[in-house]
Amino acid sequence: MLRATRWASVLRQPIRPRLGRFHPGARSLTGGSRIDQKQAAAEATPASAPSSEEKARRRVHFPGARNSYFTDQMDFISGLDEAIPTYQVMDNEGKVADPSQDPNLSQETAVKIYRNMVTLNLMDVIMYEAQRQGRISFYMTTYGEESTVGSAEALDPQDVIFGQYREAGVLLHRGYTLRDFMAQCYSNRHDSGKGRQMPVHYGSRELNFHTISSPLATQIPQAAGAAYALKRAGRPHCVMCYFGDGAASEGDFHAALNFAATLKCPVIFFCRNNGFAISTPVEEQYKGDGIGYGVHSIRVDGNDVWAVYNATKQARELATQQHVPVLIEAMTYRVGHHSTSDDSSAYRSKKEVEDWKHKDNPITRLRKYLEARDWWNEQQEADLRTEMRKQLLAAFAAAEKEKKPALSELFTDVYDKSPQHLQEQERELHELIKRYPEYYPVDDLADK
Amino acid sequence: MASATSGGNPDGIKPGVAHSQLLCTTTEAALKNPELAAVASSDTKRMNLYQAVNEALATALSTDETAVVFGEDVAFGGVFRCTMGLAQQFGKSRVFNTPLCEQGIAGFGIGMAAEGHTAIAEIQFADYIFPAFDQLVNEAAKYRYRSGGQFDCGGLTVRTPCSAVGHGGHYHSQTPEAYFAHTPGLKVVMPRSPIQAKGLLLASIRDRNPVIFLEPKVLYRAAVEQVPVDDYELPLEKAEILKEGKDVTLVGWGSQIYALENAIQIAEKRMPGISCELIDLRSILPWDVDTVAASVHKTGRLVVAHEAPQTGGFAAEIISKVTERCFLRMESPPQRVCGWDTPFPLVFERFYMPTMIRCYEGIRRAMEY
Numbered sequence: 001m002l003r004a005t006r007w008a009s010v011l012r013q014p015i016r017p018r019l020g021r022f023h024p025g026a027r028s029l030t031g032g033s034r035i036d037q038k039q040a041a042a043e044a045t046p047a048s049a050p051s052s053e054e055k056a057r058r059r060v061h062f063p064g065a066r067n068s069y070f071t072d073q074m075d076f077i078s079g080l081d082e083a084i085p086t087y088q089v090m091d092n093e094g095k096v097a098d099p100s101q102d103p104n105l106s107q108e109t110a111v112k113i114y115r116n117m118v119t120l121n122l123m124d125v126i127m128y129e130a131q132r133q134g135r136i137s138f139y140m141t142t143y144g145e146e147s148t149v150g151s152a153e154a155l156d157p158q159d160v161i162f163g164q165y166r167e168a169g170v171l172l173h174r175g176y177t178l179r180d181f182m183a184q185c186y187s188n189r190h191d192s193g194k195g196r197q198m199p200v201h202y203g204s205r206e207l208n209f210h211t212i213s214s215p216l217a218t219q220i221p222q223a224a225g226a227a228y229a230l231k232r233a234g235r236p237h238c239v240m241c242y243f244g245d246g247a248a249s250e251g252d253f254h255a256a257l258n259f260a261a262t263l264k265c266p267v268i269f270f271c272r273n274n275g276f277a278i279s280t281p282v283e284e285q286y287k288g289d290g291i292g293y294g295v296h297s298i299r300v301d302g303n304d305v306w307a308v309y310n311a312t313k314q315a316r317e318l319a320t321q322q323h324v325p326v327l328i329e330a331m332t333y334r335v336g337h338h339s340t341s342d343d344s345s346a347y348r349s350k351k352e353v354e355d356w357k358h359k360d361n362p363i364t365r366l367r368k369y370l371e372a373r374d375w376w377n378e379q380q381e382a383d384l385r386t387e388m389r390k391q392l393l394a395a396f397a398a399a400e401k402e403k404k405p406a407l408s409e410l411f412t413d414v415y416d417k418s419p420q421h422l423q424e425q426e427r428e429l430h431e432l433i434k435r436y437p438e439y440y441p442v443d444d445l446a447d448k
Numbered sequence: 449m450a451s452a453t454s455g456g457n458p459d460g461i462k463p464g465v466a467h468s469q470l471l472c473t474t475t476e477a478a479l480k481n482p483e484l485a486a487v488a489s490s491d492t493k494r495m496n497l498y499q500a501v502n503e504a505l506a507t508a509l510s511t512d513e514t515a516v517v518f519g520e521d522v523a524f525g526g527v528f529r530c531t532m533g534l535a536q537q538f539g540k541s542r543v544f545n546t547p548l549c550e551q552g553i554a555g556f557g558i559g560m561a562a563e564g565h566t567a568i569a570e571i572q573f574a575d576y577i578f579p580a581f582d583q584l585v586n587e588a589a590k591y592r593y594r595s596g597g598q599f600d601c602g603g604l605t606v607r608t609p610c611s612a613v614g615h616g617g618h619y620h621s622q623t624p625e626a627y628f629a630h631t632p633g634l635k636v637v638m639p640r641s642p643i644q645a646k647g648l649l650l651a652s653i654r655d656r657n658p659v660i661f662l663e664p665k666v667l668y669r670a671a672v673e674q675v676p677v678d679d680y681e682l683p684l685e686k687a688e689i690l691k692e693g694k695d696v697t698l699v700g701w702g703s704q705i706y707a708l709e710n711a712i713q714i715a716e717k718r719m720p721g722i723s724c725e726l727i728d729l730r731s732i733l734p735w736d737v738d739t740v741a742a743s744v745h746k747t748g749r750l751v752v753a754h755e756a757p758q759t760g761g762f763a764a765e766i767i768s769k770v771t772e773r774c775f776l777r778m779e780s781p782p783q784r785v786c787g788w789d790t791p792f793p794l795v796f797e798r799f800y801m802p803t804m805i806r807c808y809e810g811i812r813r814a815m816e817y
């Protein structure tokens with residue numbers, strides 16, 4: 001019954017259906033008919049609803065479901081009766097409907113978030129283009145999902161982060177520099193990963209951001225383990241773990257939520273539900289109501305940076321104070337292609353994508369919010385874009401010119417110390433290079 | 449040992465670990481080992497292999513505040529008793545059960561280790577390590593390399609019972625070392641006795657690389673030695689010469705050592721005058737090429753024996769490497785004595801196993817080529 005009951009905690013909250021929000025990951029939000037059916041069913045059988053005393057009296061004795069009680073009603077539960085509502089602070093126009101929900105961050109912080117969202121967007125444009133021109137081998141954009149920056153603002157710098165690959169905004173907000181990004185994508189000698197992984201596989205010890213790896217979802221149980229370590233060390237911090245709606249279908253997602261819940265780990269699972277896993281739409285990914293599992297869970301408007309911020313902040317409180325896992329599902333839309341190896345027009349219409357760009361965009365929303373407060377204007381916007389583009393292009397040009405890491409780095413870090421057989425293999429490679437220099441040019445490598 | 453023939457045999461050999469001369473049944477024998485020089489004045493205690501593992505775990509937990517032990521059913525003491533008493537002694541936050549999910553156990557351990565803690569995970573049977581294969585091969589093994597040395601999960605050790613037990617069938621008998629030996633970044637270790645188990649396990653736990661520690665479960669109760677009670681480590685990546693000889697080099701590891709010991713007894717009886725050198729490899733990855741090659745350089749003949757199936761087994765790696773090193777010294781083709789290339793069969797176990805008689809046959813072929 002795990003999947004069917006996974007939203008139980010959320011469903012206890014009052015539901016205020018709001019029509020018109022239409023993220024592909026939660027389509028059933030628009031349908032009121034299921035709710036009507038449920039109400040009708042409830043009205044038809046009022047007498048059979050057990051009182052709380054009756055429930056207590058008829059509690060089951062099986063250890064696997066201690067809070068269950070016996071009933072003579074044969075009801076199959078689908079978990080699909082009511083859709084989980086989607087928390088929103090500001091609407092498409094940047095208007096905050098309920099002022100009590102405005103996080104009221106300072107102008108400085110709000111503008112910093114905005115600048116980083118725009119910078120991320122501009123960097124994506126440049127790097128995407130660079131890949132198209134064959135100057136880097138691969139790239140993945142974050143278009144449409146820039147509000148992950150809001151989650152980064154809600155964390156403490158000492159909170160530990162595990163990511164999937166579409167969370168560059170989080171690193172940027174933590175202080176990863178343009179030079180760091182470019183060095184990794186270019187595999188140059190400034191790459192802290194020493195040029196060994198594909199582009200966008202960032203990582204930073206200094207910023208407590210564990211290095212990205214390609215196998216999907218593997219980081220999710222790792223995040224639970226890291227959180228257990230933080231708790232044991234008595235640190236007042238949590239782990240933040242990002243992943244996509246597709247990755248949540250892996251066995252490791254199941255493993256992680258169950259481990260985190262049973263072992264009481266201070267970890268936030270942040271699912272970016274953007275409607276697609278490469279070409280696979282969510283309808284072919286899961287049949288439940290989005291991503292979830294019987295833990296503290298909330299669904300938020302992923303294009304609303306304040307909703308993301310507030311939910312993360314609250315999740316952090318829950319995780320660090322109660323040592324419970326919290327699941328945030330941020331509804332959004334992948335505006336860009338999956339990666340530079342993908343042309344998404346093969347499985348969805350260009351119009352759908354164009355519509356999304358105009359209809360709803362996290363950057364535009366925050367800009368409207370800022371403008372409504374006179375914290376931002378046309379001129380500042382133009383200046384930011386000119387300035388950032390200049391900085392990005394400078395960082396880009398510098399990265400491209402840099403040497404690659406030294407050849408010795410091919411063999412280091414496999415173990416803490418190089419074992420004998422690796423030392424022998426390294427010597428063999430050096431002999432080879434000496435004998436066939438024309439086949440093994442080394443002038444683009446750093447000396448050491 | 450359950451895998452050996454029972455009752456009498458024409459050579460009058462008393463087979464198996466129960467009659468082994470390799471186990472140190474006295475304190476003197478135990479402390480004579482030069483590798484234990486550092487604890488030469490330690491008391492010793494009679495222990496079987498599961499008790500030695502238990503002792504190593506207790507030592508690791510009491511000398512490292514960040515160390516934790518976890519896995520399926522470890523809190524009550526473990527299905528093989530290896531974790532007996534540890535939860536009571538060190539508390540439930542340090543010795544705890546996990547949900548039944550091997551990929552979760554491995555991933556969780558990697559995460560703890562990546563935050564600098566010491567994670568000692570148990571997979572209940574080596575046969576069930578495959579759900580965690582992805583976490584171990586793609587994640588644990590590559591964590592340091594892929595981050596440019598910024599992060600590592602060197603504090604991770606995965607212990608798991610392996611190998612034949614007499615009646616384990618397909619899924620309680622496997623010896624999967626060769627799958628992991630193909631994975632740069634991992635270390636793979638297998639002890640043959642209680643003294644070895646304690647020293648190698650402590651070294652594995654304290655080594656700053658992820659280690660797969662395979663424990664031959666048939667030895668848990670059957671192998672008994674006087675084990676030093678003090679804290680000691682035995683070196684990883686080092687083979688041990690158990691018996692010196694001049695005519696043929698025999699290499700094995702884990703419980704296979706005892707079949708080789710008996711094969712030597714048959715060979716030295718049936719082929720008077722020959723002497724066999726017996727080497728326990730102990731570490732499968734990285735392995736001690738120098739010790740094995742030096743031995744073959746002396747004897748000119750090599751027999752490698754393991755329980756796992758022949759094709760793609762680790763014997764192939766040893767033979768290939770030693771042939772490269774000792775080609776001109778070899779007097780006969782290297783011999784492999786392995787499990788057949790079938791799943792591990794229940795009722796046919798004694799026909800499947802690389803028993804003493806099959807190992808003897810390997811020696812005979814090497815000698816009479």
Ligand SMILES: Cc1ncc(C[n+]2csc(CCOP(=O)(O)OP(=O)(O)O)c2C)c(N)n1
Pocket residue numbers: 166214215216243244245246247248272274276277278334338
């Ligand atoms: C274990 C594994 N299987 C398959 C892949 C190939 N792959 C890379 S990204 C991806 C889709 C992931 O989708 P999602 O988690 O929804 O994230 P999104 O790309 O939408 O941000 C796939 C199938 C992989 N990297 N790892």
